[in-house]
Amino acid sequence: MTLVAENTKSMTAPKDSDVVLSVQGVSKKFCRDFKSALFYGVQDISSEVLGLRGDHNDTLRKKEFWALQDVGFELHRGEALGLVGKNGSGKSTLLRIIAGLIKPDVGTVTVKGRVAPLIALGAGFNPVLTGRENIYANMSILGLSREEIDDRFDDVVAFAEIPDAIDSPVRSYSSGMQARLGFACAIHTEPEILLVDEVLAVGDMRFRAKCNRKLHHLREKGLSFVLVSHNAQSIFNLCETCVYLSKGELIISGDTEEVVKKYEEDLYSTELVSHEGDFSIPQKPVGESLGVDITRLYFKDLSGNPCESPKTGELAIFCVEYKANISVKNAGLVLVIKEVAGEGDILLILSSFNDKIPLDIKIGRHELQVHMPHLGLTPGSYIMQVFIRKDSIFTYDYIESFIFKINSEIAMGRSLFHQSRTWKQIDI
């Protein structure tokens, strides 16, 4: 995939005349309080209708906050821009302003050409109607004339891979089929700018790969797009420039690698952890302790020395130090591991209960260890939840997020995990 990024980089030398989207100093207020929102809504509508609303609405009313504050960037023809940020950072709001659905409170957005929002996969699909009828309805909502839809109809059906189901109600489609049809409709409107909002997470791997290929192909033809994600990896594959939003503010923009690095750094720093890979927990107040407290989490390497970032394929020993006032028979340790920048999917669960290995908690300071002979995790950043439990339900103590990094000296390619192996030649 890095090869792809390099290739596309050289293809797009931005020129000023080629700016298709320009966002300048855009701010937007929001209000979460239901009653105030109603009141402000009516207030805004009246000042809009009476022509009282100007270009600088920069005073916050009571209970309002900035959903976006002074955000600006440019998008050139044939360029792909990534928009990263955690949920609630204002990505979707920005996308809605670019699509012209809501108005900014300060600043301007200039758009050249047709914008097709992929935030709207299948919006307007009526489950009762057939795929054919829905293609016509959906594509005319996206701004095509009947003639244009006639021209593209076969391509849409072929791309969505639903030739047999085209005359059955959309209700009878699988969710994958619906997503495919939605994507096919949006992509065949041939827009100048495509807004993609996390949608590539739908459908199976094969179709996702097909969508990515299609997006690359369209880019070669000069399509620009804005890709929104909280997952940095999908941005890496498609975009060379990137904008990072946090709480409505633009933190950094520019080269994807740099921006994503900053984004991932911030993801750690917002967690409670100060020492990456080695974490000592302060003594709990007496009332909060259930008798067993985790005091330190860290890794040991092959030679038994503490080590901040274990290596893929090598022995890693994960140590859980505890202090106990009681002794517990048949206790156990559960580790739940996720990717820091992932979609929240659990990658790995290690449980001494599942493995039917009873561990005993003894009074005093001791340590529980997990030996992992050939660590299977690939290089990257991970977040781990650690539980000391009894009977797999009662939790004595837990750590919500222990963050650690994995390094590697072996080439991983695009593998999702490490398989330890030996190669042999046998003569028979």
Place this chain on the structure above:
Amino acid sequence: MVSHSSSTPPTPEPESRLRVPQRNPKPVAIQVYRPASEMRQPLKLMRRMGADLLASRELAWQLMKRDISAQYRESFLGVAWAIIPPIIASAGFAFAASADVINVGVTDIPYPAYVLLSTALWQTFSESVMLPMQKVGSARMMLAKIQFPREALILAAMGQVLFNFAFKLLLVTGMFLWFRLAVPPTIVLAPVALLHMVLFGTVLGMFLAPLSALYQDFQKGMQLLLGTWLFLTPVVFPPPSSDGLFGLLVRFNPVTPLLVTTRELMAVGTISDPQGFWLVSGLTFVGLLVAWLVYRLAMPYAIERFSS
């Protein structure tokens, strides 16, 4: 095509076959979104409204087709639902009148035909109030995600109202044949009056549509209001001649001249209150412009509230 080779073997895809014939490329439109009220540039706003209205015709047609076919697809009785309510209503009232349970005055045409025609007209009016709200309400997802001419939803609603009326007309025709009623030549003017009535309803619906997408109260309240309003309109009774409070209410009810005129053009041939008709029609056209403006300008703020 370098990009493919690295990851996956190329598979034949529609784009490589390129079957889309080349049409003349449209000029690239430049859109600027700024915070200031659009009312500050009235000429530009009017030009944009006109352009959007033109652009929305085809979309409105597609939406109308979609909604009409969806409306009757999953129902056993199908299109019959357009004519069942007036049949039931008029049968009920005709029965009550013949049994002297209710006392209506003398109507221009036989009472059952009178009630049937009037209910069909009233229901057309009430649909023209409710449908714009319902359309906007059910298109919330779409509105929050796609920029399309918002006028299309209103046009589609009006189209659907007229489509439903066409079916009711079949019923009314049957009734006229049954009673062997002569149709006056003025019937050719009836569509104009009908359109004015539908426009009046649409004005109300359009005014409330953005807010009703936010709060259900508006739709429910309007439904309730229409239920009462029916009895202040000469639908199941002839226009009262007395000047009592009731007669006054009926007379100052703006739907009265529109509905009565349409009915008279269809069945009688003489118009009893032309001034009232033109007065309300004039108000309707002014109201239409204002409602359209408010609908357009309010929509982004409504979307802001229901999309977050």
